[in-house]
Amino acid sequence: EVQLVESGGGLIQPGGSLRLSCAASGFSVSSNYMSWVRQAPGKGLEWVSVIYRGGTTYYADPVKGRFTISTDNSKNTLFLQMNSLRAEDTAVYYCARAPLEGLPFDPWGQGTLVTVSS
């Protein structure tokens, strides 16, 4: 079964750092394009970052320079390192697979909540 399971969310103070993980099963993260998508409370979906098969990465403007996406192919896991966190980064963070650029996100993980607050 193709599945994604996120972990690592929690309460963090502004300016702090957090690393999210997304464990994949049923497919290889190294053979797909993997993304992070977030959703602030009561708001819509916002794409955050993508990592391509060859390791090329792209970021949405609000997180560029603060977030880093990566994979550990030996653990078949996707990561999101989040630094210099701000209140506006508070959201449920989902990981999702898209086999190639332009293809739809499917499947999605269940999400992990990140709350940035003092």
Next chain:
Amino acid sequence: SYVLTQPPSVSVAPGKTARITCGGDNIGSKSVHWYQQKPGQAPVLVISYDSDRPSGIPERFSGSNSGNTATLTISRVEAGDEADYYCQVWDSSSDHYVFGTGTKVTVL
């Protein structure tokens, strides 16, 4: 950056047809995907490549895309279709993914 605009809400009676629009500059030249999200759940793909239904999605869900507007149509609406719906494209000029603003479908 590329922007996708959806109506905030659509209300429809059971058994009727709901149409959700997604507006974007020359969106007809892009592939549009649609997701359904119920409260407390992750999004689920309901239409890919403008009009393709993934396995397990009822035939009541259909899509179209032309010009500056893509449309998700839900026929014979059921209470279980009540959810938020998002359109999404990939912007090749920036290698960024873009989501629409989202539409809440309410079944009366």
